Amino acid sequence: MARLSEKYNDSCIKIFMLLKLLLEDNAEYSEIMNIFADEANASTFPVVLNKYLNTLKIFGIKVKKVKNKYHLLNMPFNIDFNIDDIKTVILLKSALSILPNNKSRESLEDFIKSIEIRYSDNAKNIANSVTSSVHLDLSFYFTTFHDQILECERLCTEKRKLEITYIVNDGENTIICSPKEVKYQNRKVCFSVFNQLSRQIFDIPIDNIKSIKQLPTVSTSKDVSMSVVFKLKGRLAESYKLKEWEYSNGFDENGNLIVINSSEDPDALLSRLMKYAENCVVVTPKIMKDRMRDLIDKVLENYA
């Protein structure tokens, strides 16, 4: 005879297994049958299932059958979500459109669903009433660049090398690169790519891209970005907060902060460093040092 503490209750286990299946949204008729296989056959199963569904219903758990699958409409164990939380969930739902239409979007959809299912009745009422007042305007991305975004997402998935021609500073530039991701920044969509030759990340505005040719080769080596080293002087050296993609080896003998930067678009980096004026000097590599010097010369030409 089993010790008392080892005794278990079959109905308790079955109802929680059913609840688990419902929560995972895997409650196919056949899956549920497996739980009750020991006490019901095909003909008695509907009665047994009904008994457990009634139990859930009396406890306050609503279940809906669609075709051959049961879906959980609420959870008895809610999380206290307020109106701001619900607005945020709606915002996240509208933002799903920026994810490529693949499993990453599906997985986030599932996560949001798992949050919504934990809404209390009050939260559900709020959700129904605020839906129309929350709108994240991402439409400008898609009305103009819908096809280009989808194409770039496809190229990212396929990972083959690309030859991209794009407009830059009134001219055209062509690079061989590997696709990285589509970036959404301040109402601008950029195709972020890695150029193996210069070992730099380029964030190319999608509307500046003239052509993309997919090459047969797949980039096999790990894309290691070129590091740009710059030094910061004076008060800036003391107050500078390193970016996520930067690190520092400390100060040189003159009290200048040495910063090592990688993975920042070179144009964006130069524009940022220009702001630091005489308190910043690019140290290496030579190509970036030359670009910074040429940029300063070009600005000076404005005043010649």
Place this chain on the structure above:
Amino acid sequence: MKEFMKNKTVTYNLMSFTGFKSLVVFSLLLEAPRSYEEIAEYFKKHEYIGESISIDTLRVYFTSLRMVGCEIIRMKKSEGSKYKMVSHPFELSITSEQIKSLAKVYKAVAKNIELHELITLEKFLIKIIEKIDNDELRTAYEKFSLFNGVSVELVENLIKHSKLKSQITFLYNSPRSGEKEIEIITDKVELNNNKFYLYGTGLEYNQYGYFPIARIKGVTSVNLYKTDISGFEKYTVGYELRVDKNELKLTDEEKIVEIKDNSLIIENTTSNPFIIKQRILSFGFACKVLYPESFRQEIINTLKEMREGYKDG
């Protein structure tokens, strides 16, 4: 119980009472740790159950709940020997794939929404992180959140003050002089280059300026009477900018005074020329200062000084 269910048209044999009771036990422990006495009392008073439960039967329920993945412990005697649910399989959870997608959506959304919406999003994420208790999510959040190292409540508080244009004093951790109090008339909070800044007119130098909020330790006082800043010296700088008008986001201090074929003439008025200088330099060769001559000369001198840093090349 049997009678009650019959009266309510749900008959005894059409539901699992044991299953129902196990749900009740589960939800009781979910709310808070409970003693045997508390659970028994609850059972007795429950409108459907209406009868007590023996300690042995309760243990059988606990064993069953453990078998479906619940972790139930008995607390110390000093803590009332209550039963506590440490974890259960119905907790909100998140996968690695979902964390990656959440990070991607956050990055895209954060810069396309208003600051108050960003604060709401942040509070929601903090709540979710507390509920889920997943190290991978916490680490990812610390990496992608724009609030890393900045208190959401402080930003919210500073936004409130800025809306009222309050005169406040805050404790600032200056990289140069250490902690010091700064008094300003607040103007706005902005997110620039992934960092939050408080803008306002500083009363030490009578100048408009900005402070990274990451260095603000807290608001120490709010002045009921505002200093009159209308007499503070202001500078107006005019510059020509070769940029697509639709792509340019003007600051609050800028206004377009002329639209030319390929450029815009912009005027920027502030009490702090340093802010204008930074703005102009960031535009690179697309920008040329037109007036006043003193500021134009200052920009040329700065550029020459910058060029000095590259005299070897």
